[in-house]
Amino acid sequence: MAGRQRLWDGSSPVTESAGRPGYHARWHDAGEYLMAQDNGPLRNKDHSDGNPExxxxxxxxxxxxxxxxxxxxxxxxxxxxxxxxxxxxxxxxxxxxxxxxxxxxxxxxxxxxxxxxxxxxxxxxxxxxxxxxxxxxxxxxxxxxxxxxxxxxxxxxxxxxxxxxxxxxxxxxxxxxxxxxxxxxxxxxxxxxxxxxxxxxxxxxxxxxxxxGDYSSDARMAAFLVMMSRRYARRGFSPSRFQLAMSRADIGNYMRLAAETVSRVLRRFQDEGTIAVDGRLIEIRDAQALERLAAPMLRD
Amino acid sequence: MAGRQRLWDGSSPVTESAGRPGYHARWHDAGEYLMAQDNGPLRNKDHSDGNPExxxxxxxxxxxxxxxxxxxxxxxxxxxxxxxxxxxxxxxxxxxxxxxxxxxxxxxxxxxxxxxxxxxxxxxxxxxxxxxxxxxxxxxxxxxxxxxxxxxxxxxxxxxxxxxxxxxxxxxxxxxxxxxxxxxxxxxxxxxxxxxxxxxxxxxxxxxxxxxGDYSSDARMAAFLVMMSRRYARRGFSPSRFQLAMSRADIGNYMRLAAETVSRVLRRFQDEGTIAVDGRLIEIRDAQALERLAAPMLRD
DNA sequence: CGACTGGTTGACCGGCATCAAAATCAGTGG
DNA sequence: CCACTGATTTTGATGCCGGTCAACCAGTCG
Known part of the structure; x- marks a missing residue:
C-alpha cells in the first residue's frame, strides 16, 4: 500500500492518487508526508508523539x-x-x-x-x-x-x-x-x-x-479513563491497559481541569489502587471502583 | 396535574380524548386547551411560572x-x-x-x-x-x-x-x-x-x-443573556427586553452556577448599568458590554 | 393567617486554579 | 556515554471563585 494515501485536499503531489481534481485543494500539511508513509505510522522512533508500544x-x-x-x-x-x-x-x-x-x-x-x-x-x-x-x-x-x-x-x-x-x-x-x-x-x-x-x-x-455537566475532578478523570477504556476496547485493544496519546495538559484542558489537577488525581487513584500509571500508560486495576467514581457523569 | 393532559406517552388516565383511535389519540391533551389558546397561555394570574407580561x-x-x-x-x-x-x-x-x-x-x-x-x-x-x-x-x-x-x-x-x-x-x-x-x-x-x-x-x-467550556460566572451569565436575547429576537420579540420563563435555580443549574450566584451576577450587571432586572424581566441596556463579557464563550 | 416557593443578601469555606520549582524524560550534539 | 536543552510531569504552597449554609423578604396559595 505504498504511496496510497492522499492528503485531505486530495492534492497529493507524488502519489498515484488518481485524485479527482477540483474543489478540495486547500488542505495541507506541508512537507514530508511521504517519508512517514507505510512503515507504519506508529514507529518506536517517534517516541514523544507516537506510540511507544x-x-x-x-x-x-x-x-x-x-x-x-x-x-x-x-x-x-x-x-x-x-x-x-x-x-x-x-x-x-x-x-x-x-x-x-x-x-x-x-x-x-x-x-x-x-x-x-x-x-x-x-x-x-x-x-x-x-x-x-x-x-x-x-x-x-x-x-x-x-x-x-x-x-x-x-x-x-x-x-x-x-x-x-x-x-x-x-x-x-x-x-x-x-x-x-x-x-x-x-x-x-x-x-x-x-x-x-x-x-x-x-x-x-x-x-x-x-x-x-459540573462534576468533581475525580468524577471527570474517572469518566475520562472509563471512556477511553471503552473506546480502546471497541477497537480491539485491551480495556484495562492502554497508552494515552495526549499530554496531561490536553487531558486537563479537555476535562476543564488544570494539568496539575490531572496529575494529582491520577496519583491519588494510583495510591488508592484503582489504576496504575506509568507516564501515559494507564492500567486499570479496579474497573468497578473507577466506574463508581465516574457514575455521576456516565450515569449507567 | 390531575388528569389534565396526557403525557407524551399517552398514559393519561381520564381525559375525553375524543381523538382518533390509534396512536394519534395519545397526543392530545384534553382539557381546556381551547381556553388557553388565544387568550394567551401566559396569564398574569400564574405569575410564578407564567409570564406576567x-x-x-x-x-x-x-x-x-x-x-x-x-x-x-x-x-x-x-x-x-x-x-x-x-x-x-x-x-x-x-x-x-x-x-x-x-x-x-x-x-x-x-x-x-x-x-x-x-x-x-x-x-x-x-x-x-x-x-x-x-x-x-x-x-x-x-x-x-x-x-x-x-x-x-x-x-x-x-x-x-x-x-x-x-x-x-x-x-x-x-x-x-x-x-x-x-x-x-x-x-x-x-x-x-x-x-x-x-x-x-x-x-x-x-x-x-x-x-x-470553562468560563467565569460573568461570561456564562452574559452569554446566557445574549443567547436568550438573540433567540427571542428571532421569534419577533424585542432583543433588548424580554421575560425569562425560568427560575434562577433553573438558570443556575443550566449554566452550572448556584442560584445565588445567578442572583449576584445579575445584580452586579445591573449595578454596572449593563442590564436592568425586575424579577424575570430582563432589559439589556448595554448590549455591547454584555457581548464583550460573553465574548470568550460566544466567540464572535 | 401560616405555609410555601422563589429571590436576595451576607458569611464562610472548600475545591481547584495558579504560581513556583523540582524532577523526569526525550532529543540533540559532542 | 554524557552534558545540555526543552518539554512534560510532579509536587508543594497559596489564593480566589463560586458553592454552601443561613437568614430574610416578597408574593401566592390553601
Whole structure:
C-alpha cells in the first residue's frame, strides 16, 4: 500500500492518487508526508508523539493496514458497520466507496482543518489520534474532543458552511475523508446511511452534554479513563491497559481541569489502587471502583 | 396535574380524548386547551411560572395562534423555513404536514417525555418553554437546555432507541410532534428536509460544546443573556427586553452556577448599568458590554 | 393567617486554579 | 556515554471563585 494515501485536499503531489481534481485543494500539511508513509505510522522512533508500544499496537490492530480496496471498506472505518452490516448491494457499496479518500499521514501538530475554513468533508480516523479545539481570541485553547481510529471528525460543521473548530493531529494520523455533499446525496437513497449519520450526530450531542455537566475532578478523570477504556476496547485493544496519546495538559484542558489537577488525581487513584500509571500508560486495576467514581457523569 | 393532559406517552388516565383511535389519540391533551389558546397561555394570574407580561407577549407574537391548516405550517414551526422556503410542491408539503401532530398544552412541571422511554418522535415547541434535564441517581437534576417556540426537542435521542433525558414544560407549552421514523423516511426524498435535520443536530453539538467550556460566572451569565436575547429576537420579540420563563435555580443549574450566584451576577450587571432586572424581566441596556463579557464563550 | 416557593443578601469555606520549582524524560550534539 | 536543552510531569504552597449554609423578604396559595 505504498504511496496510497492522499492528503485531505486530495492534492497529493507524488502519489498515484488518481485524485479527482477540483474543489478540495486547500488542505495541507506541508512537507514530508511521504517519508512517514507505510512503515507504519506508529514507529518506536517517534517516541514523544507516537506510540511507544507501536509493536503491541501493530499486533492488536492489524486492521490498521487493511485500508480496503475498491469493493471493501477499511475495517476500521466508522461506516463499515453501517454498510457491510446492512447488506447493500455491490453498486451501492461502490458508490459510497468512491467518495472516500485516504489522506495523511499527518504528524503530531499538523492541522487537518482549521476553524473558519469552508466545510466540505467529514473524515473517519484511520490511525492515530485527532483533537478538535477552538482558540479564544486571547489564544487559550479549548479542546472539544479526542478522536480515535474509527471515529468521525467534522460532524459539528454540518450546520454551518465552515468548520467551527480546528482539528489537529496529536500523533501520526491517517484519515478516510468523505465529501459531505456527496455523502448527503447518497444518504438520500441509502436509509441506513442516513440513519447512521443521524446517529453519529446525535451521539455527539450526548457526549457534549455529558461534558457540560459540573462534576468533581475525580468524577471527570474517572469518566475520562472509563471512556477511553471503552473506546480502546471497541477497537480491539485491551480495556484495562492502554497508552494515552495526549499530554496531561490536553487531558486537563479537555476535562476543564488544570494539568496539575490531572496529575494529582491520577496519583491519588494510583495510591488508592484503582489504576496504575506509568507516564501515559494507564492500567486499570479496579474497573468497578473507577466506574463508581465516574457514575455521576456516565450515569449507567 | 390531575388528569389534565396526557403525557407524551399517552398514559393519561381520564381525559375525553375524543381523538382518533390509534396512536394519534395519545397526543392530545384534553382539557381546556381551547381556553388557553388565544387568550394567551401566559396569564398574569400564574405569575410564578407564567409570564406576567402576557399582554406584551400577545402583541409581539400573534403568530402563536397561527397553528396552520392542512396545507400550511405553523409559522412558528422549526421546519416551516425548511419547507416553505424550499418551494416544495403541494403534495410533498402535505406529506410532511400529515406527520405533524399538535400536542399539549402541558403545564408547568408536566413531563413531556421521560428518560428511558422509547424514542418515537421529535417535537417543535409551538408555545411556551421546555427544559430538558437528566436526574442523577441521587436526584440532583442537570438541565441540558431550554427550548423556546420554534426550537426542536428530542434530537439527542436519535442515536439511541430511547430518550436520554426528560423534557419538562416550564410554563404552558404546546408542541408540534413529528414521528421521527416517518420524518426520516420522508427526508430520504426531500434533500432539504434531510439537510435541515442534519443542521439542527449539528447546531446542537455546537451549543453543547459551548456549554462544556470553562468560563467565569460573568461570561456564562452574559452569554446566557445574549443567547436568550438573540433567540427571542428571532421569534419577533424585542432583543433588548424580554421575560425569562425560568427560575434562577433553573438558570443556575443550566449554566452550572448556584442560584445565588445567578442572583449576584445579575445584580452586579445591573449595578454596572449593563442590564436592568425586575424579577424575570430582563432589559439589556448595554448590549455591547454584555457581548464583550460573553465574548470568550460566544466567540464572535 | 401560616405555609410555601422563589429571590436576595451576607458569611464562610472548600475545591481547584495558579504560581513556583523540582524532577523526569526525550532529543540533540559532542 | 554524557552534558545540555526543552518539554512534560510532579509536587508543594497559596489564593480566589463560586458553592454552601443561613437568614430574610416578597408574593401566592390553601
Amino acid at each position: 507501536a509493536g503491541l499496537e501493530q499486533i492488536l490492530m492489524p486492521a490498521i493496514a487493511d485500508d480496503g480496496d475498491d469493493c471493501t471498506f477499511c475495517s476500521t472505518c466508522a461506516f463499515s458497520a453501517a454498510c457491510l452490516a446492512e447488506g447493500y448491494d455491490k453498486p451501492s457499496l461502490r458508490r459510497l466507496h468512491c467518495l472516500v479518500e485516504h489522506t495523511g499521514p499527518y504528524r503530531a501538530g499538523d492541522v487537518i482543518f482549521r476553524e473558519g475554513e469552508p466545510f466540505t468533508a467529514i473524515a473517519a480516523v484511520r490511525a492515530g489520534t485527532v483533537k478538535t479545539r477552538v482558540l479564544d481570541p486571547d489564544g487559550r485553547e479549548q479542546i472539544h474532543g479526542f478522536f480515535l481510529p474509527g471515529e468521525v471528525i467534522g460532524l459539528s460543521a454540518i450546520h454551518a458552511t465552515r468548520y467551527p473548530c480546528d482539528a489537529v493531529a496529536i500523533d501520526t494520523v491517517t484519515l478516510c475523508r468523505f465529501s459531505f455533499p456527496l455523502m448527503a446525496t447518497l444518504a438520500q437513497e441509502m436509509p441506513r446511511l442516513q440513519g447512521h449519520l443521524f446517529r453519529l450526530l446525535s451521539e455527539d450531542i450526548g457526549k457534549a452534554m455529558m461534558m457540560a | 402576557a399582554g406584551l407577549e400577545q402583541i409581539l407574537m400573534p403568530a402563536i395562534a397561527d397553528d396552520g391548516d392542512d396545507c400550511t405550517f405553523c409559522s412558528t414551526c422549526a421546519f416551516s423555513a425548511a419547507c416553505l422556503a424550499e418551494g416544495y410542491d403541494k403534495p410533498s408539503l402535505r406529506r410532511l404536514h400529515c406527520l405533524v401532530e399538535h400536542t399539549g398544552p402541558y403545564r408547568a412541571g408536566d413531563v413531556i417525555f421521560r428518560e428511558g422511554e422509547p424514542f418515537t418522535a421529535i417535537a417543535a415547541v409551538r408555545a411556551g418553554t421546555v427544559k430538558t434535564r437528566v436526574l442523577d441517581p441521587d436526584g440532583r437534576e442537570q438541565i441540558h437546555g431550554f427550548f423556546l417556540p420554534g426550537e426542536v426537542i428530542g434530537l439527542s435521542a436519535i442515536h439511541a432507541t430511547r430518550y436520554p433525558c426528560d423534557a419538562v414544560a416550564i410554563d404552558t407549552v404546546t408542541l408540534c410532534r413529528f414521528s421521527f421514523p416517518l420524518m426520516a423516511t420522508l427526508a430520504q426524498e426531500m434533500p432539504r428536509l434531510q439537510g435541515h435535520l442534519f443542521r439542527l443536530l449539528s447546531e446542537d453539538i455546537g451549543k453543547a460544546m459551548m456549554m462544556a
